[in-house]
Amino acid sequence: MKRLLLAVGAGIAAFVALAFLVLPIVALFVHTSPGRLIDQLSDPAVKDAFLVSLRTSLIAQALIVLVGTPTAYLIATRRFPGRTLAITLVELPLVLPPAVAGIGLLAAFGRAGLLGSTFDALGFSIPFTQAAVVMAVAFVASPLYIRQAIASFEGVNPDLVSASRTLGAGPARTFLRVVLPLARAGLAAGIALSFARGIGEFGATIMFAGSLQGVTQTLPLAIYAEFARNFDTAVAIGAALVLFSLVLLLALRLLLSWQISFSTRSWFRFGPSTSG
Amino acid sequence: MADLLLDEILVPLRAFDLRLTLEVDRTVALVGPSGAGKTTILRTIAGLVRPQAGQIAVAGQTWFDAAHRVDLPVDERAVGFLFQDYALFPHLTVRQNIEFARRHKADDYLERFRIESLAGARPSELSGGERQRVALARALARDPKVLLLDEPLAALDSRTKATVRGELQELLADLDIPTLFVTHDFEDAAALAGRVGVLVDGQLRQIGTTQELVSRPADPFVASFTGANLLRGTVTGASNGIARVRLEDGTVISTVEPAEGDVVVAVYPWDVIVGIEPPHDSALNVIRAPIRTITELGNRVRLGVGPISAEITSESLRRLGLAAGQVVYASFKATGTRVLSRAEAAP
Numbered sequence: 033m034k035r036l037l038l039a040v041g042a043g044i045a046a047f048v049a050l051a052f053l054v055l056p057i058v059a060l061f062v063h064t065s066p067g068r069l070i071d072q073l074s075d076p077a078v079k080d081a082f083l084v085s086l087r088t089s090l091i092a093q094a095l096i097v098l099v100g101t102p103t104a105y106l107i108a109t110r111r112f113p114g115r116t117l118a119i120t121l122v123e124l125p126l127v128l129p130p131a132v133a134g135i136g137l138l139a140a141f142g143r144a145g146l147l148g149s150t151f152d153a154l155g156f157s158i159p160f161t162q163a164a165v166v167m168a169v170a171f172v173a174s175p176l177y178i179r180q181a182i183a184s185f186e187g188v189n190p191d192l193v194s195a196s197r198t199l200g201a202g203p204a205r206t207f208l209r210v211v212l213p214l215a216r217a218g219l220a221a222g223i224a225l226s227f228a229r230g231i232g233e234f235g236a237t238i239m240f241a242g243s244l245q246g247v248t249q250t251l252p253l254a255i256y257a258e259f260a261r262n263f264d265t266a267v268a269i270g271a272a273l274v275l276f277s278l279v280l281l282l283a284l285r286l287l288l289s290w291q292i293s294f295s296t297r298s299w300f301r302f303g304p305s306t307s308g
Numbered sequence: 309m310a311d312l313l314l315d316e317i318l319v320p321l322r323a324f325d326l327r328l329t330l331e332v333d334r335t336v337a338l339v340g341p342s343g344a345g346k347t348t349i350l351r352t353i354a355g356l357v358r359p360q361a362g363q364i365a366v367a368g369q370t371w372f373d374a375a376h377r378v379d380l381p382v383d384e385r386a387v388g389f390l391f392q393d394y395a396l397f398p399h400l401t402v403r404q405n406i407e408f409a410r411r412h413k414a415d416d417y418l419e420r421f422r423i424e425s426l427a428g429a430r431p432s433e434l435s436g437g438e439r440q441r442v443a444l445a446r447a448l449a450r451d452p453k454v455l456l457l458d459e460p461l462a463a464l465d466s467r468t469k470a471t472v473r474g475e476l477q478e479l480l481a482d483l484d485i486p487t488l489f490v491t492h493d494f495e496d497a498a499a500l501a502g503r504v505g506v507l508v509d510g511q512l513r514q515i516g517t518t519q520e521l522v523s524r525p526a527d528p529f530v531a532s533f534t535g536a537n538l539l540r541g542t543v544t545g546a547s548n549g550i551a552r553v554r555l556e557d558g559t560v561i562s563t564v565e566p567a568e569g570d571v572v573v574a575v576y577p578w579d580v581i582v583g584i585e586p587p588h589d590s591a592l593n594v595i596r597a598p599i600r601t602i603t604e605l606g607n608r609v610r611l612g613v614g615p616i617s618a619e620i621t622s623e624s625l626r627r628l629g630l631a632a633g634q635v636v637y638a639s640f641k642a643t644g645t646r647v648l649s650r651a652e653a654a655p
Binding site for chain 2: 189191192194195196197198199200201202209210213214
């Protein structure tokens, strides 16, 4: 009897949890008809926000990959004093409230900030520009990529790297022909994760970059701006972002299963038939 | 003939310092327990580990010289390195693995190692023996001036091992480059190398032909590694130039070697004769005890009799109808014993 009660209790809890998590998402799509949802998206403010989001996210992502990949490789393959500290610092933005990230960025790069006078002297100011959006996105999203990249690089058998070197390949060729192909599924997953986080970035951006339509107003900021003006438009942007997140999540699932099956024999089901 | 030269190499390891001076002209095997520093030596030659001092030269070219700050990068050292688990690139096919070395047409090597049919396969689809052949082909496709083999047979099951050992034997006989390989198996070393060095805790205890190691082991460790029985005891006296040694279990044995105090007597299992009746022959040492264990070694068997193990053919085992628990006589000649001082710390 007791067991039955427990099972029923757990079942109810699971139902409540799932309903609670799914209901707001469902609500976005049933709030108005699909046709009207699409109509709302043709609002010029939405188009501007979409372009700002796309542009800043792509630039931020490129920077994250460009700087984050060597950083992660260094941390994954070298043992140096302060390595644990470096990992902790890289992960810190993950647990930082976005508002704190925003105020921190202002304190560092703002007019009155640490480096503000330096930038002033050089004749440019960062806050409330698109560069600020890129920085805010990079700040909150890069840890997700770097963490995943470290794990992926650590997963590459060091003997394979050594073997490549003994076969006459220099460090660059070894990285491109051995390390990168073996870590690529994990790296791609890292990109998906950090891109998703970057697209949704709100708190740090609004503090550091503001919400100027066509300049710094990203999709999440547009939701906030529209929700006072036209609730339906805000809902429509929300629904579009949900679809986008869903696609990313599915891609991530696929990538991670690719990574796992990669270590077993069925890798070539996913892999290209040749790689140069 | 190109030479590999290691001169007073020093690599500090966690538990001890690895120190080595070694000249390799043909094939040299390094044997020793795991953790003795064998793999570190190979990695040092390849440039994957940087020694603190010493010199490495191959075919007259200096690869490393601590005093003159010479340290060639790994990819500029022409080594053929066979990793213990072969380290084949899992994302490349057999052909692509061999082409990775970028020196020769892969076809020549696919043919030479009889792996043409595997050219399009991924390493995960290969058997242990096939992987080894691919790894060897890849290592040689790099045109190495020295071949380094890390436990080339350890990853194989015992059946495959015999075949692969034969193939490796032929290959090494054909190759004209110095080869250094490490193994923990004295038999593999004896089968593949002209000279064998015994490495313990980073020190080369002895180096010589297998014959020399067996007939003149420098210390109890070398003796036990070459497969000898090591009998610990105390010398109780001598007469007619023959010393008597009382073993720890009370058995008294005789040896022609000079002995005094606490000693270790080395006897090779193949020098021990096993019979079901007391022997009437020249052997001075006879141990009467039940058979403890019977271990098959291909066409031979190793019998544990009291404190000693004896090696006889499977045929003899059948002929005598021996079984575990049966009381037998194990005998060996006093001239077949080697006395090693116990001070030469046996591990």
